[in-house]
Amino acid sequence: MKRLVTTALVVLFPWAAWAQQGTFTSRNLTPETALTAARAALEHCRKSGWQAAVAVVDRAGLTQVLLRDRYAGAHTIDGAMNKAWTAASFRQPTGQLAAETQAGKPMSGVRALPRVFAGGGGLVIEAGGQTLGAIAVSGAPGGEADEQCAAAGIKAIADQIEF
Helix, strand or coil: CHHHHHHHHHHHCCHHHHHHCCCCCCCCCCHHHHHHHHHHHHHHHHHCCCCCEEEEEECCCCEEEEEECCCCCCHHHHHHHHHHHHHHHHCCCHHHHHHHCCCCCCCHHHHHCCCCCCCCCEEEEEECCEEEEEEEEECCCCHHHHHHHHHHHHHHHHHHHCC
Protein backbone atom coordinates (compact mmCIF):
# COMPACT_ATOMS: atom_id res chain seq x y z
CA MET A 1 0.00 0.00 0.00
CA LYS A 2 2.83 2.43 0.90
CA ARG A 3 4.42 1.83 -2.51
CA LEU A 4 1.14 2.53 -4.26
CA VAL A 5 0.71 5.81 -2.36
CA THR A 6 4.30 6.87 -3.10
CA THR A 7 3.88 6.08 -6.80
CA ALA A 8 0.61 8.00 -6.91
CA LEU A 9 2.27 11.01 -5.26
CA VAL A 10 5.14 11.02 -7.75
CA VAL A 11 2.78 10.72 -10.71
CA LEU A 12 0.20 13.23 -9.48
CA PHE A 13 2.59 15.61 -7.71
CA PRO A 14 6.09 15.36 -9.25
CA TRP A 15 7.42 18.00 -6.85
CA ALA A 16 6.62 15.61 -3.97
CA ALA A 17 9.65 13.49 -4.93
CA TRP A 18 11.88 16.53 -4.57
CA ALA A 19 10.33 17.46 -1.25
CA GLN A 20 11.32 14.08 0.18
CA GLN A 21 15.02 14.67 -0.51
CA GLY A 22 17.00 16.27 2.28
CA THR A 23 19.97 17.41 0.16
CA PHE A 24 20.84 18.37 -3.38
CA THR A 25 23.95 18.32 -5.53
CA SER A 26 25.29 21.23 -7.51
CA ARG A 27 28.27 21.62 -9.80
CA ASN A 28 30.87 24.31 -9.19
CA LEU A 29 33.99 25.58 -10.90
CA THR A 30 37.28 24.40 -9.49
CA PRO A 31 39.66 27.19 -8.46
CA GLU A 32 41.97 26.12 -11.30
CA THR A 33 39.19 26.46 -13.88
CA ALA A 34 38.15 29.84 -12.48
CA LEU A 35 41.77 31.00 -12.68
CA THR A 36 42.06 29.82 -16.30
CA ALA A 37 38.96 31.84 -17.22
CA ALA A 38 40.22 34.95 -15.43
CA ARG A 39 43.64 34.75 -17.05
CA ALA A 40 42.12 34.36 -20.52
CA ALA A 41 39.82 37.35 -19.97
CA LEU A 42 42.70 39.49 -18.72
CA GLU A 43 44.87 38.44 -21.68
CA HIS A 44 42.10 39.37 -24.14
CA CYS A 45 41.88 42.82 -22.55
CA ARG A 46 45.67 43.26 -22.68
CA LYS A 47 45.82 42.31 -26.37
CA SER A 48 43.17 44.96 -26.99
CA GLY A 49 45.24 47.54 -25.11
CA TRP A 50 42.94 47.71 -22.09
CA GLN A 51 43.91 47.61 -18.42
CA ALA A 52 41.19 45.87 -16.44
CA ALA A 53 40.22 43.73 -13.48
CA VAL A 54 38.55 40.33 -13.79
CA ALA A 55 36.48 38.52 -11.19
CA VAL A 56 35.14 34.98 -11.27
CA VAL A 57 32.51 34.00 -8.70
CA ASP A 58 30.82 30.73 -7.86
CA ARG A 59 27.09 30.11 -8.32
CA ALA A 60 26.38 31.86 -4.99
CA GLY A 61 28.32 34.97 -6.03
CA LEU A 62 31.33 34.33 -3.78
CA THR A 63 34.61 35.45 -5.32
CA GLN A 64 36.88 32.62 -6.44
CA VAL A 65 39.43 34.64 -8.42
CA LEU A 66 40.22 38.33 -8.74
CA LEU A 67 42.95 39.62 -11.06
CA ARG A 68 43.80 43.29 -11.64
CA ASP A 69 46.23 44.34 -14.32
CA ARG A 70 49.09 46.58 -13.25
CA TYR A 71 47.59 49.87 -14.41
CA ALA A 72 43.88 49.14 -13.99
CA GLY A 73 42.17 51.74 -11.82
CA ALA A 74 41.35 51.05 -8.19
CA HIS A 75 37.62 51.21 -8.98
CA THR A 76 37.90 48.24 -11.36
CA ILE A 77 38.25 45.79 -8.45
CA ASP A 78 34.83 46.56 -6.97
CA GLY A 79 33.36 46.94 -10.45
CA ALA A 80 34.43 43.46 -11.56
CA MET A 81 33.41 41.78 -8.31
CA ASN A 82 30.00 43.47 -8.24
CA LYS A 83 29.30 42.73 -11.91
CA ALA A 84 30.18 39.06 -11.39
CA TRP A 85 28.05 38.91 -8.23
CA THR A 86 25.14 40.50 -10.08
CA ALA A 87 25.37 38.13 -13.05
CA ALA A 88 25.45 35.10 -10.73
CA SER A 89 22.68 36.41 -8.49
CA PHE A 90 20.26 37.31 -11.30
CA ARG A 91 21.43 34.47 -13.58
CA GLN A 92 21.70 36.81 -16.54
CA PRO A 93 24.27 39.05 -18.22
CA THR A 94 24.62 42.41 -16.52
CA GLY A 95 24.12 44.22 -19.83
CA GLN A 96 20.71 42.58 -20.14
CA LEU A 97 19.89 43.54 -16.55
CA ALA A 98 20.88 47.13 -17.36
CA ALA A 99 18.27 47.26 -20.10
CA GLU A 100 15.56 45.70 -17.92
CA THR A 101 16.14 48.03 -14.95
CA GLN A 102 16.13 51.41 -16.68
CA ALA A 103 14.20 54.20 -14.98
CA GLY A 104 10.48 53.76 -15.48
CA LYS A 105 10.68 49.98 -16.04
CA PRO A 106 9.01 47.58 -13.57
CA MET A 107 12.37 46.26 -12.32
CA SER A 108 14.04 49.67 -11.94
CA GLY A 109 14.09 49.34 -8.14
CA VAL A 110 16.58 46.48 -8.39
CA ARG A 111 19.32 49.04 -9.00
CA ALA A 112 18.92 50.29 -5.43
CA LEU A 113 19.96 46.94 -3.95
CA PRO A 114 23.48 46.73 -2.52
CA ARG A 115 26.14 45.30 -4.90
CA VAL A 116 23.86 45.34 -7.96
CA PHE A 117 25.83 46.57 -10.97
CA ALA A 118 23.48 47.18 -13.89
CA GLY A 119 25.98 47.73 -16.67
CA GLY A 120 27.68 45.53 -19.26
CA GLY A 121 30.61 43.27 -18.54
CA GLY A 122 29.25 40.43 -16.37
CA LEU A 123 28.38 37.05 -17.89
CA VAL A 124 26.91 33.88 -16.41
CA ILE A 125 29.00 30.73 -16.73
CA GLU A 126 26.65 27.86 -17.59
CA ALA A 127 27.05 24.25 -18.67
CA GLY A 128 24.65 21.38 -18.96
CA GLY A 129 21.70 23.59 -18.08
CA GLN A 130 23.24 24.62 -14.75
CA THR A 131 24.71 27.89 -13.57
CA LEU A 132 28.29 27.31 -12.42
CA GLY A 133 29.16 30.91 -11.62
CA ALA A 134 29.90 34.16 -13.41
CA ILE A 135 32.80 36.15 -14.79
CA ALA A 136 33.04 39.91 -15.10
CA VAL A 137 35.47 42.51 -16.33
CA SER A 138 35.79 46.18 -15.41
CA GLY A 139 38.17 48.68 -16.97
CA ALA A 140 37.83 48.23 -20.71
CA PRO A 141 36.28 51.18 -22.55
CA GLY A 142 32.61 50.43 -21.94
CA GLY A 143 30.39 47.51 -21.03
CA GLU A 144 30.52 45.91 -24.48
CA ALA A 145 34.33 45.79 -24.39
CA ASP A 146 34.26 44.42 -20.84
CA GLU A 147 31.84 41.72 -22.05
CA GLN A 148 34.16 40.77 -24.94
CA CYS A 149 36.93 40.08 -22.44
CA ALA A 150 34.61 38.10 -20.16
CA ALA A 151 33.41 36.03 -23.13
CA ALA A 152 37.03 35.17 -23.95
CA GLY A 153 37.35 33.83 -20.41
CA ILE A 154 34.33 31.58 -20.83
CA LYS A 155 35.56 30.39 -24.22
CA ALA A 156 38.88 29.36 -22.65
CA ILE A 157 37.17 26.94 -20.26
CA ALA A 158 34.28 25.73 -22.45
CA ASP A 159 35.81 22.28 -23.01
CA GLN A 160 36.47 21.82 -19.29
CA ILE A 161 32.95 22.62 -18.12
CA GLU A 162 30.74 20.97 -20.73
CA PHE A 163 29.10 17.82 -19.41
